[in-house]
Amino acid sequence: MxxxxxxxxxxxxxxxxxxxxxxxxxxxxxxxxxxxxxxxxxxxxxxxxxxxxxxxxxxxxxxxxxxxxxxxxxxxxxxxxxxxxxxxxxxxxxxxxxxxxxxxxxxxxxxxxxxxxxLGITDLGATFRHRVTYHPSCHATRLLGVTNEPYQLLSKVKGCQLIPLKNASDCCGFGGTFAVKMSDLSGAMVKEKAEHVLETEAEVLVGIDMACLMNIAGRLSHEGKNIRVMHLAELLYEGVS
Amino acid sequence: MNEVQSENSLKDRVQVALNNEFLQNAVKFTTEKLRSGKQAATDQLGHWEEWRERGRQIRLHTIAHLDYYLSLFVDNLRAAGGIVHFASTAEEAVRISLKIMEAKQAKSVVKSKSMVSEEVELNHALIEKGIEVVETDLGEYIIQLANETPSHIIIPAIHRNRKQVAELFSKVAGEELPADTAVLAGFARSKLREKFLQADIGITGCNFAIAEAGSMVLFSNEGNARMVSTLPKTQITMMGMERIIPSWEDLEVMATLLPRAATGQDLTVYMSAINGPRRNDDLDGPEELHVIIIDNNRSSQLGDPEFQEVLNCIRCGACLNACPVYRHVGGHAYGWVYSGPIGAVITPILHKDKEKWGEIANASSLCGACYEACPVKIPLHDMLVYIRRNNVEKNRTKKLEKLGMNLFRKVTSNHRTFHLAVQAGQLGQKLIARKGKITSKIGPLKKWTAYRDAPVLAKRSFRESWDRLEKELNQEIPQDPNLQKRMQKILAERREKNESER
Missing domain, CATH: 3.40.1360 (Dna Topoisomerase Vi A Subunit; Chain: A, domain 2)
Structure with a gap:
């Protein structure tokens, strides 16, 4: 295979x-x-x-x-x-x-x-003792229908405290070339997304699309905020190793 | 319409909106309220996805057989005594209206909310002829006083607060009115009552036209549509040719979908069905009823595999409320009367100048929230991409963008050139990368770094580290037989399915 x-x-x-x-x-x-x-x-x-x-x-x-x-x-x-x-x-x-x-x-x-x-796996036996918030990316949820899977996986991670993100399903403003073609508009969108992330007071922002996370992480870093941004695969791997 | 709005470029209009914090707060506040209202109403109803699918099927069926249902509607309306006019363009719709006004020697007109009358820019033409036009939907009344176009399909004055409304109303009243909702609504009510009683002609829109009955159905929350359609002696109803649904039974589905999707209401406050002019034993209603059915380039979408579904729209505004772009810039940034994702799609369809209006499709991150919100499941997010592709094919995009995309093609069409380009990037970035990030605002980078730091390319790309990783992971780990079985089962099912399809 x-x-x-x-x-x-x-x-x-x-x-x-x-x-x-x-x-x-x-x-x-x-x-x-x-x-x-x-x-x-x-x-x-x-x-x-x-x-x-x-x-x-x-x-x-x-x-x-x-x-x-x-x-x-x-x-x-x-x-x-x-x-x-x-x-x-x-x-x-x-x-x-x-x-x-x-x-x-x-x-x-x-x-x-x-x-x-x-594989039918939701519990990887991972431990990750942090406050975490999750950004559901638009294409994963709306084009692909991946909605509950990341939550199912996160809910089984020991010590992981999942904090809901306000207006989570709102786009982060990345949108590919949109981010540079409509730079100011995209900037306003990511600014708001970063504000919501910060409101959660989470230590870690997790997601399943690096393009969106690159955008949000870039904004957080631009504001000098020290919040860790990770892909769910990284979080899970760190949790099992 | 407000000339200033459409003369500027999309970017200018967006900039104006982004600099207006008041506007953003107003739009965010109201759209959020509408979104949560919709969520609650659809949760309470249950089976929302099935309702959506039913609505979509009704609209698909109607539009696929629009010629049949339209002629059935017209026959039934004529049999009930209605006078039907067809307008192939916006100009024609205006001309027909003016002719009716002239025949009736009309001096004053009251209107209930009608987006299609905004689309044909009717008010402008009436005022030029010295006819007084009064919008009687509260939101429309406000923007009429402010000399603006609607900034939302169902909440035209979404961008204004009661303080601003008090200022506008005070001018009309000739005295200072307090910014108190009850006082302001009371003022509008008494002012509009006078107008209803004086008006020679009432103009309405049409939410749904029932083919089997020749009836027109109006949804309203303020009751003004009833006044407009009962008090004046002559009524003109303007409708886009796609407003048709086959039967009363279908109206039940639409009346379930529209108010919930629009405002989170289980039912609109007033739902009026108009079936012809006043009959002998009727207590009220117009003596003459004219219905103007407007094409204005709608029919050119029929048979278009990519855009026909846009005719399914029931004008609820749910896509605006869900749209993160609309949330930040409001409706006027779209430059014309229809805004939000549906506006970005239909505006270039309804205009001759495709180049100018095709540009609005760029104001989208393609997040798909519009499609998810749409009660009849119009794939607006896909249509936005089709418009962009049309812009490229018609050579309407900028030179720099074309060069960039050509470079993209060269780099990504082959893994070797891709790898070389990555290596060049790894070297080149040393000039601008600091502490693992790029903050430099030189040249085109600024578009990104003005709002966020940029990441650097990894020292070793994944493909460069793959051999090492593969070697490291070379020791066999026995696979759980359960997992093996699951994967094999999926493979077998897939093969079976493909064979049965062949």
Missing amino acids: KVSLFVTCLCDVIYPQVSEAMVRILHRYGIKLDFPKLQTCCGQPAFNSGYWEEAKESAKTIIAAFKDSDFVIAPSGSCVGMIHHHYPTLFKEERELLQQVNELKEKTYEFTQFLVHV
């Missing part, structure tokens, strides 16, 4: 520790991931900006990379959402690729989906 890692470009080049934590967690359950090097980016930055031809080029690297995989796992709801929700539209005119896209779609899982639904 071939279980492959879809690293996502962001966790490849900026946050490799996130993908590594995911690899190590799955390794504890005897799942050895394979890493096809053909993969680059899912194409979302171009797709969402309307540049579909450009998006297709990078999407093709993903389709090719996981052609022979039985399961594909990624530490991002957004990139998996791109495959599930947008690839069929992007390749709707290309019959052969569309067939491959449909196959890719059904074998690709976001990390918490894979743990909870495929």
Whole structure:
């Protein structure tokens, strides 16, 4: 059985520790991931900006990379959402690729989906004695339907005190190229999100999408706030090691 | 309409809104109240997702057979004595209205809330002809006095507070009115009563038109729509051609969805069904009833696989209340009469200048809250991407952006170039990275760093560390047979499904 890692470009080049934590967690359950090097980016930055031809080029690297995989796992709801929700539209005119896209779609899982639904694991036996708040990212929840899975996992972490985040489902303002194209608007949105995070007085902000966390962490750091921002895979791995 | 608003670029309008803290607080306060109201009302109702799906099916079916239902509606309305006009453009809708005014030698008009009349910019044309127009929905009355366009589909004066309203009303009253809601509402009521009684013509919108009956249904919370449709001798109803639903039974679904999605009300305070002009034994109602059915480029969406569903909209405003962008900038930043996600999608459809209005689609983080909030499940977040793609295809995007996307394609189309680009970045960032982050505000970086620090590229990318990690994890860990079984079962099910599909 071939279980492959879809690293996502962001966790490849900026946050490799996130993908590594995911690899190590799955390794504890005897799942050895394979890493096809053909993969680059899912194409979302171009797709969402309307540049579909450009998006297709990078999407093709993903389709090719996981052609022979039985399961594909990624530490991002957004990139998996791109495959599930947008690839069929992007390749709707290309019959052969569309067939491959449909196959890719059904074998690709976001990390918490894979743990909870495929492996049936919610309790990793982790301990993490901190006050934690969780930001549900928009694409994970709305494009992919990942809503309860992260909470299920967090609720089993010993010592972890989960504090509700005000207006949690409001977007953090990242939105890919939106963050630079509509910089002031995006800035106002992330400012408010950071305010809500700080109101929780949590020590740790956790999420399942590094793009959103990069945005919020960047804001918190900009304000000189010392709150730790982590991917759920990192938190869980730290909790079991 | 307010010229100033639309003349500026999207960015300018957004900037104006972002500098207006009062506006943001007002919008945040009200939209949050509406959101929690909606949540409570839908929770209490139960099975909301099924209601949404039912609503969507009704709208999909109606729009797919719009020609049939529209002609059924028109036949039934005519049989009841209504006079039907078709307007293919906004200008035509205005011309038809003016003709009716002329025939009736109308001097004064009262209006109940109608977004389509805002869309065709009717008031402007009437005032030019020296006809007095009074908006009788309280919110619309306020923005009419302030000479503004609505900043929300159902709460047109969402951006104003009672102090500002007191100032506006005081000017009309000729005396200083206190910023007291009861006093202000009382003033508007008595003022509007005079107007209702004097008016030659009443103009209404239409929430739903029932094809099987030829009836028009109005939802209102203030009762003003009833006054407008009963007191003046002549009534004009303006409706977009897509307002149709097949039957009274379908209205039950819509009346369940709309008020809950809009304001969290179980039922709108007044729901009026108008079936033709006054009959001999009626106590009230207009002697003449004109219905203007407006196309204004709606029909061009029929048969469009990407945009046809936008005609399913029931104008509840739930997408505005859910939208994090609307929350920060309010409605005027969208530049015209329709705002929020639905405004960003329909505005370019209703205008000839696609370049100017297609730009609004950029004011979205594509978070999908609009789709989630929509009671008839219109995929607005996808449509925003389609508009952006149209902008790219029609060559309406900026040169720098095109260059950037071309670079993206070059870098990501192959893993080797991707790796090389990452290595170049790792080297290059040494010039600007300090203590593991980038705060420099040079050049294009500023767009990001003005509001947040940027992270640095990892010293070693994941792909660079993979061989080492793989070697380290090389020792076999026996897999839990249960997990093995679960994964195998999923694989088998998947194969089975695919084979049965073939």
